[in-house]
Amino acid sequence: MPTFADTLLEWYAREARDLPWRRTRDPYAILVSEVMLQQTQVARVVPRWEAWLERWPTAAALAAAPVPEVLAAWVGLGYNRRALRLREACAVVARDGWPEDLRELPGIGPYTAAAVGAFAFGRPELPVDTNVRRVLERTGFDPGDAPSPDVGQALMELGAVVCRARDAACEACPVAGACASAGRVVIAPRGAAGTKRERFEDSNRWVRGRIVEALATGAPLPDGIELGRLERAIESLVADGLVRRDAKGLSLPV
DSSP states (O other): OOOOOHHHHHHHHHHHHOOGGGGOOHHHHHHHHHHTTSSHHHHHHHHOOOOOOOHHOOOHHTTTSSSHHHHHHHTTSSTTTHHHHHHHHHHHHHHOOOOOSSGTTTTTOOHHHHHHHTTTTTOOOOOOOOOHHHHHHHHHOOSSSSSOHHHHHHHHHHHHHHHHSSOOOGGGOOTGGGGTTTTTOOOOOOOTOOOOOOOGGHHHHHHHHHHHEEEEEEEEOOOOOOOOHHHHHHHHHHHHTOOOTTTTEEEEOO
16 A cells, blocks of 8 residues: 555656756755745746856856845845855855755755755755645654655645645645545634735835845835835845945945
8 A cells, every 4th residue: 555655756756846956966056946945936936046057057156256246146036145145155165065064054054954965965854844844734744764855855845736825725635545634724814803914015125125136236226215214224234244335335245
């Protein structure tokens, strides 16, 4: 009788999306994909990842790239700090090679280290992102101490396209027959009744992104940003090392 893992892997082999970073074992290419995918939709990442790899095909190439060019290429992906940490990590790799413990690289946490370890180096590690965690909690599946890299990919795919946070499609789930929550998943409400979510355009993160974009590409700042919001965003960017401020004004770090 097929196990949970057998059924999951059979489904993944048949239904997995053809994503370009799944066709490589290059740790640099996989690292770039994992950093770009943090809180950014797959459809947006695919063309940006392909353009990035064409421009900087190796860790050494990215490490040698000027910071303003790196930030300009990152515009629109959000959280510009990630671009700087990625470049710093590649500088370490270019100098010393890939460390055994990938968490030694700047900006690389447990999840990203496990993802690169599994998908590039074939290590028996399970990268647990929000999709994987949700699938494990709902199904009760225990992947064991040494899961194959394909199990991690399959769990991610299941959480991304079937066992989703806001829409658990149990009727289409390949492992519903062995799932502890099949047909009984409760979707939590988005927020308390009567509350309004902040628009992204009203957030400090949005203003920060527009400032970096203006400095990187020469694009003008949008009209109507209140001076207090602008100053708060600039101060936070300076504190994070993403923007320099001197007597000549604002600039990107060199």
